[in-house]
Amino acid sequence: NKRIGVLISGSGTNLQAVIDAIEAGSIDGEIVVVISNKVKVEGLNRAKRAGIPGLVVPHKNFNSREEFEKELQKKLEGYGVDFIVLAGFMRVLTGWFVSRWRGKMINVHPALLPSFKGSNACKMALEAGVRVTGCTVHFVEEGVDAGAVIVQEAVPIMFDDTEDSLHDRIRVAEHRALPKAVQLLCTGKVKLDLESGKAIWSN
Numbered sequence: 774n775k776r777i778g779v780l781i782s783g784s785g786t787n788l789q790a791v792i793d794a795i796e797a798g799s800i801d802g803e804i805v806v807v808i809s810n811k812v813k814v815e816g817l818n819r820a821k822r823a824g825i826p827g828l829v830v831p832h833k834n835f836n837s838r839e840e841f842e843k844e845l846q847k848k849l850e851g852y853g854v855d856f857i858v859l860a861g862f863m864r865v866l867t868g869w870f871v872s873r874w875r876g877k878m879i880n881v882h883p884a885l886l887p888s889f890k891g892s893n894a895c896k897m898a899l900e901a902g903v904r905v906t907g908c909t910v911h912f913v914e915e916g917v918d919a920g921a922v923i924v925q926e927a928v929p930i931m932f933d934d935t936e937d938s939l940h941d942r943i944r945v946a947e948h949r950a951l952p953k954a955v956q957l958l959c960t961g962k963v964k965l966d967l968e969s970g971k972a973i974w975s976n
């Protein structure tokens with residue numbers, strides 16, 4: 774059974790989706806630690822309710838990105854983490870951290886990558902006038918939202934959508950896509966080819 778560490782910054786609804794999938798027996802892994810860079814977020818309560826250790830590593834307490842990430846690294850190693858899932862974690866990670874976890878760290882993004890990278894994906898989709906967007910689970914590379922795709926789900930845009938209504942609809946898709954991707958990773962059915970940066974698929 775693979776040991777999963779989840780990084781969050783907020784409400785943790787994607788964390789909850791993974792917890793639920795594990796409890797339903799659909800993932801060959803367990804979440805061994807949840808780490809938030811923000812204090813008092815709902816995601817930490819979700820971890821606690823599931824009996825998972827929840828830690829706060831506030832990025833604000835560190836002088837640099839690297840020092841923050843050294844602390845993350847220490848905690849993740851302490852818990853013997855195999856894979857990291859970024860579930861609404863809102864920090865850009867350095868090349869140092871990304872290279873340490875390359876092929877072992879995934880993120881969920883609220884658009885069909887490579888469209889609409891960055892932190893305003895729903896707003897960008899509305900402004901672009903596209904009628905379909907979605908969510909993407911991808912390997913984390915140094916380039917933000919640039920890593921190989923693992924799972925995508927399309928989501929329609931309604932004529933009266935706001936950023937919030939669209940994001941709510943995408944979130945429902947994320948809650949299906951993220952557990953699927955975590956299971957693909959845990960079973961080794963998808964791997965990152967470190968040379969080409971492409972996903973390799975197998976039965």
Ligand code: 3YE
Pocket residue numbers: 859862863864865866867868871880891892912913914915916917918919920
């Ligand atoms: N880091 C790398 N590659 C990736 N982090 C995430 C995905 C991903 C990654 O694929 N290298 C928004 C981040 C975008 C942003 O600019 N954040 C600020 C802080 C804002 C805040 O704390 O509220 C920053 O300086 O990091 C996870 C998703 C990142 C989303």
